[in-house]
Amino acid sequence: MNKITPFLWFNADAEAAADFYLSIFPSGRKLDEFRVTEAGPGPKGSVLVISIELEGQQVTFLNGGPSNKLSDAFSFSLRCENQQEIDMYWAKLTEGGSETACGWLKDKFGVSWQVVPKNMSKLVSNPGGMKAMMTMKKLDIAALEKAASQS
Template sequence: MSDPPKIAPFLWFNDNAEEAINHYTSIFKNSKKLNVTRYGEGAPAPAGSVMVASFELEGQTFIALNGGPMFQFNEAISFAVNCDTQDEIDELWKRLTEGGAPGQCGWLKDKFGLSWQIVPTILPELMQDQEKSGRVMQALMQMTKLDIQGLQQAYHGK
């Protein structure tokens, strides 16, 4: 067994951590479930349900807890996913918004309430030139799901 990462996002779910892990590992190609600890008899949750589990998405380790309804996700924390192609943006956007809600500027909430940013890897390059970055930002602010071609057209003043 390998050592755990030094730092890992810890996600507090009400009672659906296992469903969330299955959902996320079905979306990201480079993903896997790592360790699962289940509640035993007499625990504050049903015996056999996930207490805490770890999983990996694209090389990033996450920890999930079924901790009850006391805490909810909000936009103060989001996960940015850098995408090389529009097809990748489209697929992730489709899968992550199922049961969730689109937001502005490439942000979305998934069906568990977790916020994601689906971002083209070319965006930092398009934001380098101060004059052109203003046009890119104006175009970006009008988008929900980001469109690489639209951002590039804004960059070139079209």
């Protein structure tokens, strides 16, 4: 287990979120879960806490109720090798969610993701690349590379 682990608060769908992410990332796996006992809180047998591993990163989810909401202040950054990988993850993660801007999306559980090429820093460190990125929702590597090379 990682010494530092992202810990996300869900209302009541932590297990569904974990199952969704495990279906997207083939190397993902469930690490641990804690189900509610007769002591509570919540319905006996329901998941209270579930830990999964995605691409080597441990993530823990809590069914903590409606008092805290996920926000764009926290996001996962997903570095992709090529356009095909960006397209694949974008399609799966936006299913039931929404596209935002500059390679960001929000999935159906309200978790924000940045789906970016592995050389994103290099592409946007150039003014042309940055300007091009600012006009995109899903990132287009070829268009970013072209814009970065022309300025």
